[in-house]
Amino acid sequence: MTLNTRIDAFSELGITLQNYIESKNSSSNFSQKLTNVIRNSEIQNAWFAQSQIHNALEEWSKALTKENLSNWLQTYSFDQFVEKRVAVVMAGNIPLVGFHDFLSVLISGHDFIGKLSSNDSLLIPFLAEELIAIQPKFKSKIEFTKDRLPQFDSVIATGSNNTARYFEYYFKNKPHIIRKNRNSAVVINGTESKEELEKLGDDIFKYFGLGCRNVSKLFVPEGYDFDSFFKAMYKHREVINHHKYANNYDYNKAVYLMSSVKLLDNGFLILKEDEQFSSPIGVLFYETYSDQAQLEQRLKNEKENIQCIVGKSELADVGYGQTQHPKLSDYADGVDTIDFLTQKDI
Known part of the structure; x- marks a missing residue:
């Protein structure tokens, strides 16, 4: 797949989510399935109130436009690209918190291996199924697991300060991004x-x-x-x-x-x-x-x-009411995920 093909697929996913947000009572097959997934996610994890899941879905529906994706990626070079198997150990503190890593790995052209959090094991796999329905070539590039990670080349892991120490040791011989509490x-x-x-x-x-x-x-x-x-x-x-x-x-x-x-x-x-x-x-x-x-x-x-x-002082980097509206380039812990994924030696 070319970069433009990948951008087109994710932007189509964004349109699908936008249609769902604008007409929650739709009788379409996608809407009914997503509604069920949202309900089951709340049953699985009571912190995932349906209103909060809708917030997360709405944010991604706005972010996944062709213009946003293209502008985000235009400053990166994919000339050195070598396809790798990238494992992502996902957090589950808020709905779809691991979606940015899912997007970053796949939009870069790599294979995605997701170690799901037990707190958020339904939403991202469902959106992955829809992405595959939009672009079937993604099918061979997406894998999820709740157990031990299969073979991989590099890893992105998010956890607490305690688990980060474990990640640092366990993944010390692999190119990695390790995120901690912030x-x-x-x-x-x-x-x-x-x-x-x-x-x-x-x-x-x-x-x-x-x-x-x-x-x-x-x-x-x-x-x-x-x-x-x-x-x-x-x-x-x-x-x-x-x-x-x-x-x-x-x-x-x-x-x-x-x-x-x-x-x-x-x-x-x-x-x-x-x-x-x-x-x-x-x-x-x-x-x-x-x-x-x-x-x-x-x-x-x-x-x-x-x-x-x-705040609104010189010390602030985000305006009031904007913390949960990050841009695609607002990387967790300030570590540029796409830059990491476009290095030839990851």
């Missing part, structure tokens, strides 16, 4: 409008805060009045109606109260002053700052732990 932060300067803070709520609550691009840490000016922040968060109050989120919120609140930890709480979100970046579900950590230069140095020191920084 979290996102926001720098608030106190001039934010209600609309901006409401958009920040999307960065916090979408996918229940389980994604590496979800904001888990606030930096606020000394003396910051959280009243406007909590008023803006009220728009997202329905999150507490999800039983797993509510259970986590209640548990973390009880632990903190028993330890006499000082908290700010609005009934569905807890704020705790803490220097760490990775907060529990239902909790946001925050720090205060008075010196912009010191804050900049603090963020530089934590660069390896931060996926993106939200």
